[in-house]
Amino acid sequence: MDIRHLSAEELSDQFSDRRTVTSETVYEGFIWDVRRDEFELARGEDPLRRDYITHPGAVSVLVLNDHDEVFLINQYRRPVGMTMWEIPAGLLDVEGEDPATAAQRELAEEADLRAERWDVLVDFHNSPGSSSEANRVFLARELSDVPDHELHERDGEEAEIHGAWVPLDGAVRAVLEGRLNSPAAVIGILAAHAARSEGYRSLRPADAPWPGHPDLR
Numbered sequence: 001m002d003i004r005h006l007s008a009e010e011l012s013d014q015f016s017d018r019r020t021v022t023s024e025t026v027y028e029g030f031i032w033d034v035r036r037d038e039f040e041l042a043r044g045e046d047p048l049r050r051d052y053i054t055h056p057g058a059v060s061v062l063v064l065n066d067h068d069e070v071f072l073i074n075q076y077r078r079p080v081g082m083t084m085w086e087i088p089a090g091l092l093d094v095e096g097e098d099p100a101t102a103a104q105r106e107l108a109e110e111a112d113l114r115a116e117r118w119d120v121l122v123d124f125h126n127s128p129g130s131s132s133e134a135n136r137v138f139l140a141r142e143l144s145d146v147p148d149h150e151l152h153e154r155d156g157e158e159a160e161i162h163g164a165w166v167p168l169d170g171a172v173r174a175v176l177e178g179r180l181n182s183p184a185a186v187i188g189i190l191a192a193h194a195a196r197s198e199g200y201r202s203l204r205p206a207d208a209p210w211p212g213h214p215d216l217r
Contacts, residue, residue, distance in 0.1 A: 015217060021047045025054075031091075032056075055126075055133035057213050059103040060089035062121055062188035063111060063140045068196075069165040070189065071111055076157050085164075085174075086182040087137070087189075099216075100206040103138045109152040111163060115140035119203035122191040123212050126183055134213040137188040139195070139203060168192060 019040045027034035035054045038047040063071035072085045090106035092099065100118060107113050121139040125131075146152075154161060166174075171189045174180045180189070195202055210216045 013212065015211065019043070026051065052129075053131040053133070055131050057092040057099075057134045057136075057215070058089055058126075058184075059092060059099050059106060060087050060135055060137045060184035060188060061103050061107045061111075061115075061140050062087050062137055062192050063107065063113060063115070063143065064168065064192060065141075065143055065165065067165075068168050070168050070171050070192065071113070071163055071165055072171070072185065073110055073161050073163045075161045078157075080181075082181075084182045085180055085185060087185045089135075089184050098207070099136050099210065099213075100138065103136075103140070103206075107140055108146050108150075109154070110158065110161060112146045112151055113140075114144050114146055116142035116144075118206040119200070120206060120208045121195065121203065122187055123210060124183070124187055125212065132214055134210070135184055136210055136213075137184060137191065138206065139192060139200075168196070 021038040021040065023035060023037045025033050026036045033054050034051055036049065036051050038049050040047055065071070070087070073088060074083055074085050076083050088106050088110040090102065090110070092102055094102065094105075097105075103118070104114070107115060117140070119139045119141075121137045123134065123136050126133040126135055168189070171180070171185075172193045175186050175189050180186055
């Protein structure tokens with residue numbers, strides 16, 4: 001293993017163009033598919049084979065009010081068999097919709113809220129060893145309610161959504177004590193706590209480039 005010392009400025013994930021030998025969809029699902037790739041890790045070596053979920057990506061919204069409270073929603077998640085406290089989020093599954101617009105839509109649909117101030121809080125890959133999902137968490141501030149006549153009618157698991165305002169510091173404690181497990185909520189809450197310590201000066205604009213998303217490089 002090659003071990004080096006890096007400066008903070010040098011620390012960055014990079015796109016790696018390894019040669020793809022074959023690529024095929026081996027399972028077509030209701031929401032996402034499974035792809036099988038054979039690729040060369042290094043020129044001249046035998047190809048490796050990996051199956052992974054192809055995912056359109058997602059956006060999440062850390063909602064922060066003037067009282068330093070975050071808005072969390074609670075809903076049932078079938079794969080883990082739990083009701084979880086999460087932040088509003090949704091798939092990038094509307095063709096041509098940019099991430100910031102998708103985040104605004106999800107905030108209105110899942111939290112009945114609008115925001116005047118939007119920033120990029122943090123980007124992450126949900127499970128890069130098994131999925132292509134890229135997730136961007138926005139920080140939404142300067143809030144107002146969606147008018148009654150424009151409220152979204154939720155169905156499925158979303159029909160059971162209920163929300164709560166929680167002090168940001170209390171949400172951080174819940175994360176560190178293992179009481180919150182949703183990845184976007186955990187990452188967003190900790191990122192908001194870190195950004196607050198710098199007066200939110202480190203945040204990127206809502207339309208910042210997103211090279212981590214496979215389709216937005």
